[in-house]
Amino acid sequence: MDTIRLNYILHLADNALILGHRNSEWCGHGPVLEQDIAISNIALDGLGQARNFYQSAATIAGNGATEDSLAYLRDVIDFKNCLLAEVPNGDWAQTILRQFFFSAYQYLLYTKLQQSNDGQLAAIAEKSLKEVSYHLRWSSEWVIRLGDGTEESRTRIGNALEFLWPYTGELCLPAGYELDAASNGYGVDVSSLQSDWHQRVSSVLEEATLAVPETGWMQSGGKQGRHTEHLGYILAEMQYLQRAYPGAEW
Amino acid sequence: MSTGLENINTLNTQDDLKKQVYQILETVLDPEVPVLSVVDLGIIRDVQILAPPSGGGGGWGVEVFVTPTYSGCPAIDIINVHIRMALLQHGFKEIRITQLLSPAWTTDWISEAGREKLKAYGIAPPHYRQSVCTPEAFQAEEAIQCPLCQSYNTRLVSQFGSTACKALYQCNDCKEPFDYFKCH
Known part of the structure; x- marks a missing residue:
């Protein structure tokens, strides 16, 4: 079994699943109906992308693994998503800014992953990129609207910026399996995305009249399975049914 | 059947x-x-x-x-x-x-007959590819024709509609809200 390739694909899948799950928590709770629908659509895209990656990972994992067993029967320490994906939704501003940081990263990542020598990864990237373009546009517009909006909205997105910024460093800090994946031609060296990511994020923050934070100490560890206390709660809710009633279908 | x-x-x-x-x-x-x-x-x-x-x-x-x-x-x-x-x-x-995931599906593959059926059903059919979404914020919208009164004086309400493939629009003339099968 190609463990490095499996870890790399699981990392991509876990990012999409966990962020998708977080966004789905807004379903029925959005600030207005249209935006409730928007964030739910974005959640659905994430789950769809995760399914495609998990299906691909399952063929490598063998041993009877399926997309469902990979999503529902692994523990916190097995998950390889970035910490940014699992932080709580907070208010609308925090959710928006998290989505914007992530979409800017996924947009650059999937653009390059289209060149992967793993045909399935290239195909998933090509498909996902079209969806992420919508997410990036939508979240950029919201960051600008909130930052350059009322005193209240500006305070909220400013707080979100302060809270989330230390989680952004991990996005472009490659794990060992990412470096191996890149050198074998099927993955992307995310450190090569850093300057483009910073540039896109800075231009939107500036348009939102928000100061770009200094790059200080950054959180990391999610890609290696060292997570915040929040992931366990997500998995407990998400995996409960399959854990309590193995193989349940409806 | x-x-x-x-x-x-x-x-x-x-x-x-x-x-x-x-x-x-x-x-x-x-x-x-x-x-x-x-x-x-x-x-x-x-x-x-x-x-x-x-x-x-x-x-x-x-x-x-x-x-x-x-x-x-x-x-x-x-x-x-x-x-x-x-x-x-x-x-x-x-x-x-x-x-098959690649080449990725595009609304350009919707047949002419399909476009007519969409319109008759009250959903504005997708434009061809030139208007596909780019990530730039607040990009100019192409005029989408209202499937009810045929006016081009319409506005985007939300890029995300009742299903992943649709956007929400409203006609400024007849005031009717409608779905646009968004270009993808």
């Missing part, structure tokens, strides 16, 4: 069978936009006829190559079930449904 189509056992060549498969697939509708068939939608990428296994006892089989519209489209699984049922009902024995 009686379609009045010939029984496949009376057809001889693989070409005839392939045509027949497409006719059968024309009767399989998108559950979320039930005026469009899967063929209209452009998600059927290819059809391969599988010869009956030698030694007799089997029948014609078929492999259908399907691409999803959006990665997370919840209709994918049900569409595959409907395709399988329709083909079984017409006498095909072995049915394989293979998912």
